[in-house]
Amino acid sequence: MNLRTVPAAPDFDEPIDRRGTHCVKWDMMERLYGVAPSDGLAMWVADMEFRPPHSVQHAVERMAAHGVYGYFGDDRPYLAAIRWWMRERHGWEVDPSWVSTTHGLVNAVGLAVDAWTRPGDAVVLFTPVYHAFARVIRAAGRTVTECPLTQQDGRYVMDFSAYDALLTGRERMVILCSPHNPGGRVWSREELSQVADFARRHDLVLVSDEIHHDLVMPGHRHTPMALIPGTLDRLVMMTATTKTFNIAGCHTGNVIIPDERLRAAFAQRIAALGLSPNSFGMHMVPAAYSPEGASWLDALLPYLDGNRRLFDEGVNAIPGLRSMPLEATYLAWVDFGALGMGPEEIARRLASDARIAVNTGPSFGLGGEGFMRFNIAAPRAQVAEAVERLQRAFRDVQ
Numbered sequence: 001m002n003l004r005t006v007p008a009a010p011d012f013d014e015p016i017d018r019r020g021t022h023c024v025k026w027d028m029m030e031r032l033y034g035v036a037p038s039d040g041l042a043m044w045v046a047d048m049e050f051r052p053p054h055s056v057q058h059a060v061e062r063m064a065a066h067g068v069y070g071y072f073g074d075d076r077p078y079l080a081a082i083r084w085w086m087r088e089r090h091g092w093e094v095d096p097s098w099v100s101t102t103h104g105l106v107n108a109v110g111l112a113v114d115a116w117t118r119p120g121d122a123v124v125l126f127t128p129v130y131h132a133f134a135r136v137i138r139a140a141g142r143t144v145t146e147c148p149l150t151q152q153d154g155r156y157v158m159d160f161s162a163y164d165a166l167l168t169g170r171e172r173m174v175i176l177c178s179p180h181n182p183g184g185r186v187w188s189r190e191e192l193s194q195v196a197d198f199a200r201r202h203d204l205v206l207v208s209d210e211i212h213h214d215l216v217m218p219g220h221r222h223t224p225m226a227l228i229p230g231t232l233d234r235l236v237m238m239t240a241t242t243k244t245f246n247i248a249g250c251h252t253g254n255v256i257i258p259d260e261r262l263r264a265a266f267a268q269r270i271a272a273l274g275l276s277p278n279s280f281g282m283h284m285v286p287a288a289y290s291p292e293g294a295s296w297l298d299a300l301l302p303y304l305d306g307n308r309r310l311f312d313e314g315v316n317a318i319p320g321l322r323s324m325p326l327e328a329t330y331l332a333w334v335d336f337g338a339l340g341m342g343p344e345e346i347a348r349r350l351a352s353d354a355r356i357a358v359n360t361g362p363s364f365g366l367g368g369e370g371f372m373r374f375n376i377a378a379p380r381a382q383v384a385e386a387v388e389r390l391q392r393a394f395r396d397v398q
Contacts, residue, residue, distance in 0.1 A: 008054075009299065010050070010051070010053070010296055010299050010300070012050050012299075012300065012303045012379060012380075013379045013380060013381065014050075014051070014379065015379055015381070015382070016049060016050075016051065018049070019037045019038075024045050025042045025044065025045035025047060026042045029042050029044065029357040032357070033351055033357040034351050034352075035351050035355055035356065035357040036355075039355055040355045040356065040357060041354075041355065041356045041357070041382065041385065041386050041389070042357050042375075043356055043357060043358050043374045043375045043376070043378075043386060044357045044358050044359045044373070044375060045375065046181070046243065046248075046329075046330075046331060046375060047243075047246055047248050047375075047377075048246040048330065048375075048377035048378070049377060049378040049379060049382065050246055050300070050377065050378075051246075052245045052246050052247050052288070052296075053245060053287070053288060053290075053292050053293045053295075053296035054292065054296075055287040055288065055290050055292040055293055056245060056247060056284050056287045056288050056293070058287065059283045059284055059286075059287035060280065060283070060284065062283075063279075063280065063283055069279065070279075071276070071279070072276075072277055072278075072279035072282045075101075075277070075282060076096075077286045078101075078282050078285050078286050079096035079099055080096070080286070081285060081286035081288075081289035081290065082094060082096075082099055082239075082254055082256075082285070082289060083095075083096055084289060085289035086224075086239070086256075088294070089214065089294070090213065090222070090224050091224075091227070092224045092226055092227060094256055095258070098256045098257055098258050098263065099254055099255070099256050100254075100255040100256075100257065100263070100266055100267060100270060101252060101253070101254065101255075101277045101281075101282070102252075102253040102254075102255055102270075102275070103251045103252070103253070103275065103278065104240065104242065104248070104251040104252065104253045105209060105211050105238050105240055105242075105253040106132045106136060107251070107253065108238050108253045108255045109132070109133060109136050109175065109207065109209070109238075110136045110140065111255075111266065111269050111270065111273075112173070112205070112207050112236055112255075112266070113136060113137055113140050113142060113173070114140065114269050115265045115266050115268070115269045116172060116173055116205045116262075116265065117140075117142050117172045117173055118172075119140070119141035119142065120141070120142070120143075120170065121142050121143075121170055121171070121172045121173075122142060122143045122144065122145045122168060122170040122171045122172070123137045123142055123143075123144060123145065123171065123172070123173045123174070123175060124144075124145045124147055124163075124167070124171050124173070124174035124175070124204065125137075125144055125145070125146055125147070125174075125175055125365060126147050126148075126149055126158060126176065126177070126180075127146045127147070127148055127149065127364065127365030127366045127367050127368070128149070128182060128183070128361065128364035128365045128366065128367040128368035128371070129175075129177050129180070129181065129182075129364055129365060130177050130181045130182070130209070130364070131359075131363045131364050131365070133175050133177075133209075134365060143170070144365075145166060145167060145168060145170075145171055146166075146365055146366045147159075147162075147163040147166055148366045148367045149183070149367055154322070154324065154325060155183065155185060155324060155325055155327075156180060156183040156185050156324075157191070158191060158194065158195070160194050160197075160198055163198065164198075164201070164202075167202060171202060171204060172204060172205065173204055173205045173206075173207060174195070174198065174199050174202075174204045174205075174206055174207070175207045175208075175209060176195055176206065176207070176208045176209065176225065177209050178192070178208055178209070178210050178213070178222070178225060179210075179212045179213065179215070179216065179222060179327065179328035179329055180328075180329075181212060181329055181331055182329075182331050182333045182359075182361075182364055182368075182371070182373045183324055183333050184324060184325070184326040184327050184328055184329050184331065184332075184333060185327055185328070186216060186220045186221070186222055186327040186328045187223070188223075189223050189228065192223060192225055192228045193228055193229075195225075196225070196228050196230060196231045199231075199234055200230065200234070204234070205234055205236060205262070206225070206231060206234050206235050206236065207236045207238065208224075208225035208226075208235065208236070208237055208238065209238045210222070210224060210225070210237065210238060210239050211238065211239065211240050211242070211243045211253075212243055212328055212329045213239060213328075214243075214244040214297060215243060215244060215301070215304070215328055215329050215330060216301070216327070216328040217301070217304070217305050217308065217326060217327055217328060218301065218302065218305055220327045220328060222328065224237065225237065226256070226258065232258040232259055233259050234259070234262070235257070235258065235259065235262075236255065236256075236257050236262060236266070237255070237256040237257070237258075238253060238254070238255055238256075239253075239254045239256065240252065240253045240254055241284065241285050241288040241289060241293075244288070244297060245288040245293060245296070245297075246377075247281075247284055247288065250278060250280055250281035250284045250285075251278055251281060252277065252278055252281025252282065252284070252285055254285075303380075304330050304376070304377060306380065307330070307376045307377070307378070307380055307383045308326050308330075308332070308376060310380065310383055310384060310387065311323065311332055311374070311376050311383055311386070311387060312325075312326070312332070314384075314387030314388075314390070314391065315332070315334055315387065315390060317391070318390065318391060318394050318397065319338075319397050320336070320338040320339035320340065320394075320397055321334060321335065321336060321338075321339065321390075321394070322334070322335045322338070323335075330375060330376050330377035331373055331374070331375055331376075332373070332374040332375075332376050333371055333372075333373055334371060334372050334373075334374060335370055335371055336370055336371065336372060337369075337370030337371075339394070339397060343360075343362075343369075343370070346372070347360065349393045349394065350372065350393065353389075353392070353393035354386075354389040354390055354392070354393040355389065356374075356386055356389060356390070358372045358373060358374050358375075359372065359373040360372060360373075361373070374386070
């Protein structure tokens, strides 16, 4: 390789000003949270403040240099990259024929709800959980059956002894968030087997959203649901490059369905809606799922772990606050419940005193009360600044 083409090591400490770039995270937070981007910190939307791997940037630059943006064709490199990544990073052999492409995984969830449920049916969620699931389900005229997670030793666990009694008989699907957002859990093989048994017991299509599966902290290991025995006849796997490599704007998701019958139903919905892939995303995915992308990720994970330690140490030093141990994702889930303050006062202090925009816990469903979600995928100096602001905003309780 020519020395001029050797990419520099990623600089995750580099500050990048995203204000005024039509960035949801920064350019919408004043309207939604009353926190101005001029002096505020955006810690809500789940994208990172880092540049993606050079390989991804170069793929976009090659497209721009060509100058013609027509319909995309020949997806063999895209499918080969997905197959390589899942085998090398997750020990999972994927047949390229199993893969469908969607406009991101929220779109994929909507298609799944449309394919396997009808208006009036219910979908099971283990709450609190990523808020877009419930939003999509309800917008489609379905209902949500919430199975609340419980806390054990400060982290979330599933209580299947209670869940059977919560079902109404109208459920047709269960959606698992693995790893869990917002709690950061990496589910064990035993827990995943219990989810699979639950889906089988109630004859539910099992959708496993594994968009955070690459973002696992040192000392933990993610297991794809597809590797759990007895799941493939009802399993819909959802993965993407978007969270891993900070390219959410490419709106490209992988829906991987081993079962032929389920796969045909999903493909029919895509065809009925006239969907086709975003050509930018189809170029960006193989650029990300590459040796250079793997090296970039290997550098990212210890950096995120350092941010996690800094954030948790500072937040947990504030009496009444506790950050749930983060096993995966870059989303810290902080419990404000022991402060003895009402939610309005907590929100006021975060917005007006700390000048930080965060996601509020109740938007994630039952069990989210008293929590706030903080995105810590930012230069370490910004995370340190957030900790200092939180400590000042709540100094009267220290």
